[in-house]
Amino acid sequence: MCGIAGFVSSQTDFDLSAALRTMATVIAHRGPDDEGFFETATQLGKHRVGLAHRRLSIIDMSTGHQPLGNEDGSIQIVFNGEIYNFQALRAELEAKGHRFATHSDTEAIVHAYEEWGDDCVTRFRGMFAFAIWDAPRQRLFLARDRFGKKPLFMMESGDSLLFASEIKSLLAFPGTSASVDTTAVWNYLAYRYVPAPATLFSGIRKLMPGSVAVWEKGSVTESCYYQPSDRLPLQEATSLDDPVGAFLEKLDEAVAIRMISDVPFGAFLSGGIDSSAIVGLMSRHSSTPVKTFSVGFSESAYSELGYAKTIADQFKTDHRELTVSQDHLMEHLSALVRFRDAPVAEPSDIPIYLLAKEARKTVKMVLTGEGSDEFLGGYPKHVFERYVSAYQRVPGSIRHGLIEPLIGALPYRFRRAKTAFVNLGLERFDERMPRWFGALSTRERDALAAVRLPAKTVDGVQFDTPSDNSSLRRILYFDQTSWLPDNLLERGDRMTMAASLEARMPFMDHELAAFVSGLPDEYRVRGGTSKWILREAMKRLLPAEILERPKMGFRVPVNEWFRGGMRDYLYDHLTGSDSHTANYYNRSALLGLLKEHIEGRQNHEKVLWTLLSLEVWHRCYFQE
16 A cells, blocks of 8 residues: 655656655655655657655565566556455466566566556456556556545646646646635535545546546546446346355455455454454454454444444454544544545544554554445445335325425434435436435525536436446445545545555455345345345354344434534634635525534534535635
8 A cells, every 4th residue: 555646747847856756755644664756758858757656565575666667667667555366467477478576466567567458457356546657658557446445636737647646746746736626516515525537626636446547649548447237237146056155255255365464454343244244254364363443432322332342352353442532523624634635524534544543553454344335235225215216106296395394304313214205205316326425405505505606417427327227236336436436435545544554445355246246136135134145144253233233334423513512613614704615605594504403403414514624625725
């Protein structure tokens, strides 16, 4: 796990070597163990090429320095991530005559590119973002893994291209400047994150998951090499005598290959079924106690520390706990916005960062349960969405004029029912999807915004699924192409790398995902039971109190904190004289949201957190 940056630039107004080193320095937290640089010029001398690398050493501690080249140095790479099948790839490539000088997975990418060209990405099992300078072909090749576990940002200016693991590297390049993309702001208010490929910064975009980009002769082209299997209807179900057993075997293997490491490692343990399953399977493959790390809150209704301890005791892990308060949130929010280069979409970013810092004291890598919900159908919305057709057959006058107002007036303890009825009433798929976890509908944004921000309809890959697909597969495809890469994985990468800690996610193994997608829907959601196949498989490993407990989610008690110790902090940022974003909103509408929340009449924690985090982002990047 590392940080990469670089350019192909025709700029002559400043020292490009110094610029390359600055781009690397600002992401030193991603790789505190080593740094490396490669510089050259194109054959005609019009462009300079620079590759920079910051290393967090996990595999091949002694010879894994980057940039790394092929035998004659004509191919050079900087790489962020892990290739779990690199040993098999190495054996295959050696049989074809390639000579290896290191024991690193990075070198397998170099020779795979030599052998198979751009198609090499289809052979990698892992998480990755990398850049290759191909001197013989005079081209820069960029690639990102299938699900977007590793980030890669791009910025074009004329015939030049900048790229980096984090936006701050691009902004460190001389001549670049930060400006707000107001279209992205409008979409952020709906999603609570900015859907790819956009970012909140004008001119800076994400390379899409499962995509490659090529700079050649002054122009950039992008293409997609992978789409999740859930995009299309199930053609023919996988025929197996024991699908549950086969699933467990594949998950176990996904865990085992992610335990390959030359440094100490452990696991994040929440006490939910996902992380508990990972820890249980890790214990099968470890001769020493697995190191586990859990975070909780003093508010008992939000803390899962007791459940985590149950698993830690069962598998005799080396367990550590951390408790987080509202003071931590106010203390670290600005710093984490800077680490993320974006608003902190989830309050849980803060406890994850603090947990990562705690874990980093004793390990350099952790396994997590991320991705299980988005591939196995773990959220209440995956159950509710199956009823959308039936509910929408009720006349709109009854749904919108009678049912939804009645449901909306219910107290907060009925929040799931309130969310379900409002969202099921949205006829358009592209509006309903972000609303399941989003902040504001189009109508609500119109009511809150002082002026209509220039906006475009988001019509990206997340909605590119046939209407005859099952409701479950459609919503899972949205999760896998939007909610997961643009929010949860972005959070996981930035918060762990801010602490110089690598995180690996067995549930997001693409071979495991393809297997699950080949099963009928009821193996994921059966009746009112989510993640059915995982629960069945874990009956062989986990106690009933973990398997049968309701899904809690990693919720932070900002609802209470906004009404208590964070009240003044919230009002100051959103309505104070120093607010950068107050002019975005209709003041009476904003004050109405605040008043309803503070008085406990409605819970607007998601919306208020979204607005607060956007304000903090403005203060970090546009403070005069």
